[in-house]
Amino acid sequence: MKTILSFTLAVLAAATMTACGTSAPLATQNAPYQAVQAAQIQRAAVAPSLYELAYSARQNAVFVASSGGFGDGAGPSKVLRLDPKTLAVQAEIALPLRGFGVVLDDAANRLYVGNTTEGSVTVVDTASNQVVKTVALQEKVKGADGKEKFPHHFRELVLDPANGRLYAPGLSSDGSALYVMNTRTLALEKVVPGLGAVATGIALDAANNRLFVSNLRGGLVEVDTRSLAITRNHSPGADQMLNLAYDAQGKRLFATDQGLASISERRQKAEPGFAPTPGNRVVVLDAATARITASLPTGDGPIAPLLDAPRQRLYVTNRGSGSVSVFDAASGRQLQTIALPSHPNSLALDSRGNVLYVTVKNGRDDPKGSNESVVRIAF
Template sequence: MSPSFLSRSVALALTVSFALAAPGAFAAAPAAAHTAAAAGVQRQAVAKGLYELAYSPLQNALFVASSGGFGDDAGPAQVLRLDPKTLAVQARIPLERKAFGVVLDDVGHRLYVGNTVDTSVTVVDTAQNKAIGTVQLMEKVVGKDGKSYYSHDLRELVVDAPNHRLYVTGHSQEGSVLFVVDTQSLTLVDTIAGLGNAKAPGLALDTAGKQVYTSNLLGELVRVGTDSGKVEQRFRISAEQPMNIALDPSSPRLFVTDQGLEMIRSYQGNSIAGFVSRHPGKRVLVLDRSTGQELASIATDAGPLGILLDAPRKRLYVTNREAGTVTAYDSDSYQQLASWSVPTHPNSLALDAKNNVLYVSIKNGEADPKGGEESVARIELGS
């Protein structure tokens, strides 16, 4: 198997899953943490190949990306518009390219959809329920075998709506980059290099601070200035598999899932010179984003990936893909407050903040029927 093939295979796996600071406090989950009853979780199978989702307060709708899956039994690429109370499909928005990551500009009625395997972004008009354009972020290159391929895969997207900018990570072990798109002209305006010679799964935007943060599988947190268009600082962190990032707008904290999967550990050993595994993961790392200092390490269930911070309520939510759970924490004390069982592989999160309802996309596993539809769960969080 060629290194380039291995690289792209693991990139897809990351998509479906993806000066040392003094050690911080380790917050173990208390034995008395509440486990929610199955009756508290509403769930509905809706389509094949589900990935990220976004809730629209203005339209009171839930949007979910569906790649359709892969292989002979793949379904159509689409964005589904769901009723946020019943999870019934209200509209199916067809796409020409497979859908993975999403980010919503609710005021602008735009959903930006990452076409991971095509290194492009599809723009969906959420008021009209239709795709209105595609932004190609990179052209194919020709490999040594004479075949054309995209050198970078996409993962996360964030939008700075007031400043008309969309940021998208393009990750590659040859050198990950940050794509910058003008959301008015729908054109690529910059490709910022220097995110590290490794996959760069995480992405978070600090609008007020005019900074973007990314993580990479070298165990780094990288800060990019949105005005300078350059990497301004990088920190070595103890997270070995830093995945998704949640940013606290009211403090310097970043919350980073450290996944701890053997598949990724094997990939790191094969692709990163001198790699030695030193931490089992299965945690959320809390960092001071101004210094890179580790503030705390929060124990999670197996395979933490998606992360969402409800800052006003001081709640942190995490999807644990391997354990099949979603866990809730107090974002100040770092103590676990609740856990919900949503097997097989809970993936991404969205929040209806007004009604305090959490939404989860759930991937099928090997034991599930081949080619079966994947699910969305609705969790009433209460007061």
């Protein structure tokens, strides 16, 4: 691949996206961790090309996006509705465009699905299992090669119910931008440029009216959600902050720092003197200063962090090593590594039931186009 972006998009196509969850009852916050045993893990191969998923307490269902695959022989894209106990498919919701990332507004019975390569977001009604609308957020532009394409690719989505907005960083090696969609009118509200090259992670600090957006050039950008303007830029000292999770109680950010050698090598060629940071870790950042306060070693290629704040647990998928790391979020102590080969990707949490859901992507030795898996871990 000729550019960092082309490599990154290949990685993101196989490693998208973010974690979703609901709040847990406070009575669980001091419960001691008990290591997961094999009998507590269920796995079901449900559809090709699985990406993000969400657990709906209101619908008592798991929703997972299947892009259908890539190329001429790819199947249709859809959202699958799964039984949260058995992982059986209860319904299939056909999508007009290929879906990857998802975020759930459970109170409004809406699932937002990012059409990563097609400049739009599809809105699904989770009560009726029907598509409500596909909202175009970009128009194609003609590139230097004379071909028309969307200027940015969407990856992570974050919901801001109080302000009636959906935030979607649009990534590009030529400069990323934040797309703001009004969830009341289902229309584009604003585009905020200036997020740096290849913006990937996003997290909302609702109490302080700010968004954090990370990029794969070691940058962390703060956006004021009242003015929709960039207020601060940081360089914390972690090169590949792929995904973010915000801890409102501890006023901290957790960021997966991938440390992929391929990305570092391309940067070294493009930027003489560039020295990569270690990677294969979660960095813990002070939300006020963006200073790294802790570095938690993970498996190879960490992707998605999910914080269960009441229980003070942090879950992290490790794509490269085929596992999920479990940390005590208060102390940073690693509690367990759960093997889930081949490539664990995204996370969702039923916090009341203390159940974690994981999408697991196939490896190179699996038949091309075969179904990928959702795993249920009952803690």
